[in-house]
Amino acid sequence: MRPVDIVLIAVIAAVIVGAVLLVVKRKKSGSSCCGNCEKCRSRCSS
Amino acid sequence: MTLKELKEGQSCVVKKVGGEGALRQHFLDMGIIPGAEITIVKFAPMGDPVEVRIHGYELSLRLDDAARIDVVMADKKAEDRKDSEQKDAEGSGSKKRKEKVAHPNLGEPGIHHDKKTENPLPDDHKLTFALVGNQNSGKTTLFNRLTGSNQHVGNFPGVTVDRKDGAIIGYPNTVITDLPGIYSMSPYSSEEIVSRDFVLDSKPDAIINIVDSTNIERNLYLTMQLLEMDRPVVVALNMMDELTGNGGSVDINRMEHILGVPVVPISAAKNQGIDELISHAIHIAKYCEKPLEQDFCPEGSPIHSSIHAVEHIVDDNSERCGLPLRFSACKALEGDNLILEKLKLDDNEKDLLEHIRVKLDQQSGLDPAAAVADMRFAYIMQLVAKCVTKPVYNKERARSEKADKILTGKFTAIPIFILIMAAVFVLTFNVIGAGLQWLLETGIEKLTDITDKALTSANVNEVIHSLIIDGIFEGVGGVLSFLPIVVVMFFFLSLLEDSGYIARIAFFMDKLLRKIGLSGRSIVPLLIGFGCTVPAVMSTRTLPSDRDRKMTIILTPFMSCTAKLPIYAFFVNAFFPGKGGFIMTGLYLLSIVVGILVAFVYKKVLFKGEAAPFVMELPNYRLPSLRSTLQLMWEKAKDFLQKAFSVILIATVVVWFLQSFDTRFNLVSDSSTSIMALISGFIAPVMKPLGLGDWRIVTSLISGFMAKESVVSVLEVLFGAEGGITAVLGMLEAGTLLIFSLLYTPCVAAIASVKRELGWKWAAAVVLWQCILAWIVSFLFRIIVLLCTGGLV
The missing domain is CATH 3.40.50.300 (P-loop containing nucleotide triphosphate hydrolases)
Structure with a gap:
């Protein structure tokens, strides 16, 4: 495997890891307290 | 007589407020109390609901609800007398106002509270x-x-x-x-x-x-x-x-x-x-500076003695459950069940409370809920007379009235609504959005070309080259080019909402929506659904009835969201060039028609009964704020870009991997022997009757569950250029696929929001039901076209 391939693999891996982290971040921010459902109401008031 | 019987421009005085429970309390809270004066401003174009003016603001309510309010015609002479008395009162108010009141310094740092006895919260307290x-x-x-x-x-x-x-x-x-x-x-x-x-x-x-x-x-x-x-x-x-x-x-x-x-x-x-x-x-x-005044009832009045008597009864209970005393007493008197449950009164206390309620009714001539509302409004009227000089002429109101003559006029409202929506769609899909999309598409194509040449000249490994160009660039780039259309669509929705026009749409569409079992307020989530299902589902929380909320939530995914636009545009370019406007309009109309038919079914089977009462305030028209509009566009663009570089990028790479390797992880020369072909092969037979049995089509539809834009990126990865797909599908199959994409399950984000509002069972039911319905409608379409054309398409 040539150095250019290794560099590209590293870059692609970094991009994919970044994308996964972004998905996790979006999921976390999306699951913030809605304050409306029973689960959130009990969580928010506690 | 009732409020329903009045004609435009007529005024009346409320005699009795009927109805029951939360709706009646809502009437009272909105100021519809015995003695209040109401003027009929106008009727909606279809005769229902009606817009009335009360306490200086406009409120719309249905004729069925207006029929619950007993009124007497306002006596012109008495009205004039009242006006002059009010002017006198205001005059004396002005005289009083001339006597300046010194600034009470409430809440002023270092002045109001007593330095010696003050007990401020610690500095580290949040x-x-x-x-x-x-x-x-x-x-x-x-x-x-x-x-x-x-x-x-x-x-x-x-x-x-x-x-x-x-x-x-x-x-x-x-x-x-x-x-x-x-x-x-x-x-x-x-x-x-x-x-x-x-x-x-x-x-x-x-x-x-x-x-x-x-x-x-x-x-x-x-x-x-x-x-x-x-x-x-x-x-x-x-x-x-x-x-x-x-x-x-x-x-x-x-x-x-x-x-x-x-x-x-x-x-x-x-x-x-x-x-x-x-x-x-x-x-x-x-410094925990609580209000100095809480007792708004006129001393010696029946309401005064009643509230204070109830305060004595609920004193211990309110302290035990941590509720403010005055609030608990008023709510107990009003008969608020949620607060009464919290207070846990014993039988003796309940008897005493009931006795006070009956006595108040007899003494004041008003039931307790109306008496409490009356006490508050009476206090407010005195306060306003003493402190507020109202403008003689309200520019914003006058402007709104002028605009409403046309925008909610009897013969003009519906045609203008159709014109406005048509203009929004044409500008989004054909003029502004399409122009910007072409620019972005050209840029992405150039960038792909340059990268491809650079990788070839650098003699990069074949697999890595394929992943970058056929996977990432084709997939993510294909989706990115639709960014302008999505942003432009939200720009127009934001303009309609900021201007106050959407509230009018709810007003004049109420009668129509009631026929399918919904209230006029449901139009807002449904319209937002054309942008994105997630905020649309969330916005159903403004609907007062649980029945209306549930029904609107499960109807919202039928409104074609902007994420599906790339799918439509992809197939229109490939199969129906030059007929974009016709196909797009047809798809949107089909989604609305199917939505209406499904609503009828829901009304008959799942959600029997009537839509919630329509009691809503119509705000003045305002010029949309540029800051707010640009902000919303930026938020949506950011969201779209984040999605393209997260969910869609990962989905694209996964799909590229699954279609490039076989089960032994060897690179395949023919993707029909790939892992993806094997997986999709299980589902493909179900889609065969629709003419969509190709494993690549099935794969793209599965990826659409993650994000609708992925359908296009996966098709581009699997078929390469647009020519690839035209070799596999005919025009009939393309049309069937468009209909299936229009109606099948919403994306995972939309399902998550349905789950958040209604729970897992409803969310799972939405996925299953929409897939079945999409299959049935697509199959019917295919059969009808085949029958009409004799199988020539």
């Missing part, structure tokens, strides 16, 4: 604030000013459906919560329950009560109830620029003196008075 006010009073605009955040604002009652937290700028040790707009502390809609529970359970250190000074009577009704919560309150009189601009004014010192809490005039939109509001809010929270 001060918590609740931002409470009527719908459309400018809460979110103020929240953005206070916290520097960028929450979306609109000119429609109920834009905020979620509570949002933030720290006040310059005070990191504070948390302010923007609550959904409410009219009273009585639980009518689910958002009112959220706001009331937050104030009662979380016990914020202070309440910032935002009051629309151009509609002060109705807004102060909530203030009265907030003062009863026994928490520090600061009143922010918003839109003072509009009031003073029309020649009105408020004697702030006198109002502060009467209410017993700090009153700060502000203009959230123009960023005026915000610093003063912050300093007062921080001060009252830190």
Whole structure:
């Protein structure tokens, strides 16, 4: 495997890891307290 | 006679308010109390609902609900007499106003509280604030000013459906919560329950009560109830620029003196008075300065003795369950079941309470709920007469009335609505959006070409080359080019909402929507659904009835969202070039028709009964704020880009991997032997009757569950250029696939929001039901076309 391939693999891996982290971040921010459902109401008031 | 029998322009006085439960309480809270004067402003184009003027603001309600309100025609002479008396009262008010009231200094740092006995909260205590006010009073605009955040604002009652937290700028040790707009502390809609529970359970250190000074009577009704919560309150009189601009004014010192809490005039939109509001809010929270006045009932009156008698009864109970005494007493008297359950009165106490309620009814001639509302409005009227000079001419109101003559006119409302929506679609899909899309597409193609050449010249490994060009660039690039269309669509939706037009659509579409079992207010989530299902589902929280909410939520995915546009555009370019407008319009119309038919089925089977009463305020038209519109466009663009570089990128790479390797992880030369072909092969037979049995089509549809845009990226990865797909599918199959994509399961984000609102069972049912329905409709389409053309297509 040539150095250019290794560099590209590293870059692609970094991009994919970044994308996964972004998905996790979006999921976390999306699951913030809605304050409306029973689960959130009990969580928010506690 | 009832309110329903009145004609346009006629005035009456409320004699009795009928109805029952939450709706009746809502009528009372909105100011429809015995003795209140109502004028019929206009009827909706289809004759129902009706817009009325009460306490100086406009309210719309259905004729069925108007029939529950007994009225007597306003006596012209008595009316004139009342007017002159009111003028006299205002005159004496002006005389009184001439006697200046010294500034009470409430909430002023270092003045109001007693230095010797003060007991401030420790410096490291995080001060918590609740931002409470009527719908459309400018809460979110103020929240953005206070916290520097960028929450979306609109000119429609109920834009905020979620509570949002933030720290006040310059005070990191504070948390302010923007609550959904409410009219009273009585639980009518689910958002009112959220706001009331937050104030009662979380016990914020202070309440910032935002009051629309151009509609002060109705807004102060909530203030009265907030003062009863026994928490520090600061009143922010918003839109003072509009009031003073029309020649009105408020004697702030006198109002502060009467209410017993700090009153700060502000203009959230123009960023005026915000610093003063912050300093007062921080001060009252830190020093726990509670309202000086809570007793608004005239001494010696039946309501006065009743409230104080109930206070004695519920004293222990309210202390035990942590509820403010005055609030508990008023709610117990009104018969608020949620509060009565919390108070856990014993049989003896219940008997005593009932006895007081009956006695109040006999003495005042009003039932307890009406008597409490009457007491509050009577106090507000006196307060307003003493402190407020109302503008003789309201520019904004006059402008709105002029615009409404056309926009909600009997013969013009529906044609103009159709024209406006058609213009939005044409501009989005053919003119602005399409032009910008072409520019972006060309740029992406050039970039792909340059990268491809660079990789070839660098002699990069074949697999890595394929992953970058066929996987990432084809997939993500294909989706990115649709960014302009999505942003332009949201731009127009934002303009309609900010201007106040969407509230009018709800007004004149109510009668039509009621035929399919929905209320006019449901039009808002349904229209937002054309942008994105996620906010549309969330916005259903403004609907007061559980039945309407559920029905609207499961109908929203039928409105074709902007994420499906790339699919339509891809197939139109490949199979129906030059017929984009026709195909797109047809698809949107089909989604609406299917939605209506499904609604009929829901009405007959799942949600029997009538839609919730339509009681809604019509806001004045306003020029949409450029800042708010650009902000929303930026938020949507950011969201789209994040999605393209996260979910879609991962999906694209996974699909590329699955279609490039076989089960032994060897690179395949023919993708029909790949892992993906094997997986999709299991589902392909189900799609065969639709002519969509190709494993690549099935794969793209599966990926659409992650994000609708992925359908296109996966098709581009699997088929290469557009020529690839035209070799596999005919025009009939392309049409069938378009219909299937239009109707099948919403994306995972939309399902998650349905799950959040209705639970797993409903979310799973939506996925399953929409897939079955999409299959049936697509199959019918295919059969009909085959029969009509004799199988020639």
